[in-house]
Amino acid sequence: MDSAVTLHEARAAGFSPYALSFRYGQRHAVELEAARRVARAGGAVEHRTVQVDLSAIGGSALTDEISVPRDRPEAELGVGVPVTYVPARNTVFLAVALGWAEVLGARDLFLGVNALDYSGYPDCRPAFLEAFERLAAVATAAGAEGGVRVRVRAPLLEMTKAQIVLRAEELGCDLGLTHTCYDPPAGPAVQACGRCDACTLRLRGFREAGRTDPLAYAR
Amino acid sequence: MDSAVTLHEARAAGFSPYALSFRYGQRHAVELEAARRVARAGGAVEHRTVQVDLSAIGGSALTDEISVPRDRPEAELGVGVPVTYVPARNTVFLAVALGWAEVLGARDLFLGVNALDYSGYPDCRPAFLEAFERLAAVATAAGAEGGVRVRVRAPLLEMTKAQIVLRAEELGCDLGLTHTCYDPPAGPAVQACGRCDACTLRLRGFREAGRTDPLAYAR
Numbered sequence: 075m076d077s078a079v080t081l082h083e084a085r086a087a088g089f090s091p092y093a094l095s096f097r098y099g100q101r102h103a104v105e106l107e108a109a110r111r112v113a114r115a116g117g118a119v120e121h122r123t124v125q126v127d128l129s130a131i132g133g134s135a136l137t138d139e140i141s142v143p144r145d146r147p148e149a150e151l152g153v154g155v156p157v158t159y160v161p162a163r164n165t166v167f168l169a170v171a172l173g174w175a176e177v178l179g180a181r182d183l184f185l186g187v188n189a190l191d192y193s194g195y196p197d198c199r200p201a202f203l204e205a206f207e208r209l210a211a212v213a214t215a216a217g218a219e220g221g222v223r224v225r226v227r228a229p230l231l232e233m234t235k236a237q238i239v240l241r242a243e244e245l246g247c248d249l250g251l252t253h254t255c256y257d258p259p260a261g262p263a264v265q266a267c268g269r270c271d272a273c274t275l276r277l278r279g280f281r282e283a284g285r286t287d288p289l290a291y292a293r
Numbered sequence: 294m295d296s297a298v299t300l301h302e303a304r305a306a307g308f309s310p311y312a313l314s315f316r317y318g319q320r321h322a323v324e325l326e327a328a329r330r331v332a333r334a335g336g337a338v339e340h341r342t343v344q345v346d347l348s349a350i351g352g353s354a355l356t357d358e359i360s361v362p363r364d365r366p367e368a369e370l371g372v373g374v375p376v377t378y379v380p381a382r383n384t385v386f387l388a389v390a391l392g393w394a395e396v397l398g399a400r401d402l403f404l405g406v407n408a409l410d411y412s413g414y415p416d417c418r419p420a421f422l423e424a425f426e427r428l429a430a431v432a433t434a435a436g437a438e439g440g441v442r443v444r445v446r447a448p449l450l451e452m453t454k455a456q457i458v459l460r461a462e463e464l465g466c467d468l469g470l471t472h473t474c475y476d477p478p479a480g481p482a483v484q485a486c487g488r489c490d491a492c493t494l495r496l497r498g499f500r501e502a503g504r505t506d507p508l509a510y511a512r
Binding site: 122123124125126127128130131132160161162163164165166168169170172173174176177196197199201202205206208209211212213214215 | 341342343344345346347349350351379380381382383384385387388389391392393395396415416418420421424425427428430431432433434
């Protein structure tokens, strides 16, 4: 959902976005199918999926055999680092994006991180994004030769999930194409469990925005 | 060669090293077999290989169908960014290493980069390593919670290839187990072409150190 709205923000700001997804060992590849739909609908010039096997280093409920927590009270979300945290995931994703940007001659990296409803991930905070921008300035051939600086842009950083739902509406971004659930039920009839942290945050966003989520939930 | 000596440096400094290799779309996977031999001989506690498909973003003679240059005059090496530069490769490798360090509870990342004989790669310079260390401080759960700082250690950074050859000897590191060539000839009789930039730098290092390279070269 955040990635989809970010793609539309980039388009609305006049950019010609190249979309990048990752097959990183997540247990549910259904989000990659959603990414393809979102990239097409959002007008990405091109969409690539890069395989980065983070399951080889373990340490997360999203890639390991650790159980995804369900039905956590909303007050617990955003407190501490959850078991769904994938170590250094955004660092790895931004590093690959930086490489592709260098190949394309692009100098703006957009990502859909969100520091308010961020579920406790350290690599979604403004200090992380600023540090990555400073790294990018010295990490690339263009940077080494005193060329253009790469900018890391996170247009949703200060928004609540409710604000993101309303912003999607303004930008014509169809959130029915997106996938959020950490642990989707089997079968085609439902698209999301409605009980993991990601579903809980998403549903609260729609509720607070006074809108109905177009996805079919198991409960 | 640099990675192998770095592993021995870490052991000599009293660390228990965990070795990490990458299948990143390089055209010659023979270096991964060499890495396994080097990790075993160098006393790594564990050795993992992570797949990161950088060929999906293109842009290098090491992963694309661009020709590897041969027989370049030594004076040209180290001038400008060569076609064998893989965009953001060390940024991606360090990011994955940071993730594994977080899972292991490790706080020291060793890498075998070398700023003198560095062939013009921007992500082998001290400014890059310092910027990554600052990023690591805010990118991980431990960092976010005010925990221990990750250190990026590059013991070979200021050494010439000749000094690395002599240091390997001191540390008991068998350089005959290592692989350097960008474009190894087919067949088991020879291990290296002797004509790509990497071979040229390696052979010059042995020559300047007054030692003989144990590898079998095509010329």
